[in-house]
Amino acid sequence: MSAPRLLITASPHLAAGDSTPRIMWNVVGSLVPILAAATYFFGPSAVLVVAAATAGAVVTEHSCGGKGTVGDGSAVITGILLGLTLPAGLPLWMAFVGGAFGIGIGKLVFGGLGQNVFNPALLGRAFLQASFPVALTTFPAPASAGDWWRLGGDNFALPFVTARALDAVTSATPLGRMKFEQAATPLSDLVFGSTSGSLGETSGLLILLCGGYLALRNFLNWRIPASIFATAALLATLLHALDPARHSGALFTLFSGGLMLGAMYMATDLVTSPVTNLGCWIFGAGVAVLVVVIRSWGGLAEGVMYSILIMNALVPYLNRCTQPRVFGSRPVRRAP
């Protein structure tokens, strides 16, 4: 028998088979239907904005991230998620800058994958919102059958040049209408997506299905969206009972604005959410409370972004407070 060249590794010698890049690319794959829906509702502008944000993220990861980390897929996720939080008419250079900021300042300065405190996509969006408030809150109405090909705004505006006012139809988002005009939006429009808003604020049902796939594969902790939905629905129902004119009901709260995308894809970002299950329940509840508070009493119509970023900052503390009870650390219990 010829002596084989023996490999020596430490146990265990088997692995479960889910690798970090596989998880990341699965998340990317699950975002494709949401992106397709955004394109259906907002026309080619949707693809352009998401592509620009992704390009910004990937170029930054590639040029500053060191040893070929683009392949792990996390920068692509950041780019797509950022793109989905933007309005269709945004100039592309802004989306690109947002992606670059999210990866560069939101992730790489912390030490790259796994080290960042804040969700990079949301940090990129927060940066854009602070820098270009008007562009970020100009929402084109969903495309109608005849003018699908029309851009949602001046996507190709040059950097730092005032965008031309195109004849795209803009419209207030359901949350804006609710907050400033006390006007409701039909629930079916929210569920299926034919409303004005950011690219990923459209079909709540589709986002629920895509995120549900990830939860089934255990690529996200289902306790976070469950906790967000339960808490938000509970608070919204209470407030609605107190003052039906000012506060919308539970279903409106869940399906309007960025809550669905935020709960399924942003709050569940593995890196910036708690590692303990109890921590995940608390984290989700905290996000939901902040969302309802900002929406009801804040100056903004929407608060998902800031809610998640604030809770991101609390994650190390939540992890610390919710350490599991180690086996064998309770008094001896005798069987009867």
Add this chain to the structure above:
Amino acid sequence: MWSRLNFRHGVHPPELKELTAGIPIRRVPFADEVVLPLRQHTGKPARPVVRPGARVERGDTVAEADGYVSTPIHASAAGTVRDIGLWPHPDGSYALAIRIAVDRYSPQAARPRLVPDWTGLGPAELIEAIRQAGVVGLGGAAFPTHVKLSPPQDVTIDTILVNGCECEPYLTTDHRTMVEYPERVQLGIRIMMRCLGVSRAVVGIERNKPDAIETIRGTLPTDIDVTVEPLEVKYPQGAEKMLIESLLHREVPSGKLPMHVGVVVQNVASAATIAEVFDTGLPLIERIVTVTGRGIRRPANLIVPVGMKLRDLLDACGGVTEDAKEVVFGGPMMGLAQAHLDTPLVKGITGVVVLSGAEVKPQVSYPCIRCGHCLDACPVFLNPQLLGQLALKERWNEMEANHLVDCMLCGCCSYTCPSNIPLSQLFALAKSELRRRPAPI
């Protein structure tokens, strides 16, 4: 009777037992040489009592116990002592071992009884006979059995748990033992119950071995209280503390032993061996070993003389395949990869798994993404994510503060980690660093 025969957390690796689960146990021919390391058990190595050139018969004592937590070692084949020197040991080191050139013309017949008949013996005499026979736990840890059967005066044992889980993938040693030697398992349980003066024994068997459950159930004695409990198939169901939690819902306190909750756990193979030594009169000189994996040509369940070299054992199974990559002593979850084909099998080795190139883990790690899968896997509820980050920074003392001592190195965290971080290897490293640390002044 019990609502939930399970422990929390753990992982579900592929079972991979179909390669050998249906293959009857057969005896392997003697090779030219057996190598008997003096350290084949937990505790102090044995002290050799033979010199090079001495003639030994099968079953003769070649090394005697050196202290209480130690066991004697016996010649597993008749022949001549060739040498006593350093030899590759299964743990990866070179350790003192007695090499015996096997007499090719010896009939290897059983000698007159070295172990007395068990009937009529009291507990003390039984335990002494078990000690003389060199019996150790055959589930892997090789803890001397006579020590386990002699609990201190201040603890009361009420139950013996007999471990037939065999939760490691691939291995079928205990499975075949239960199917083919049920009466030995039952006799071993009876003898252990007499040693400990215990009136209840429970055999825990994972549900993926229905034939073993049926066979052991079918041979249960009627005069003593022995029961069989099928358990969920989950790793590490066969870890002592997990088995006690599953079967009796007793949580062994941190830093304590099963006896502190009134339990002694013994492997089914150990029970069968106790019966065998009293049955044949021969000490522990052979054991049942599963040789399996995608990298071996003819997987088998074999009766192997203790001290047989890995090379001879692989040859007896048709050799390895072209793409054999890694040879592991024990199961694939906790077993040790071997560097040397001259390494002998010792008493505690349950199986030899030859992994093919397609099976071995990829050797690339990614950064921790804090997914928390390791926390959901850890059967003792540690935070492997935190411990792993501390280990990479060599912050051993903080690891100790985060309950590293409770880690049993089962490997669930490493198995489930999507970033392939070698967590349990890091924890083993941390444990050894902490042991080497000088005592506080």
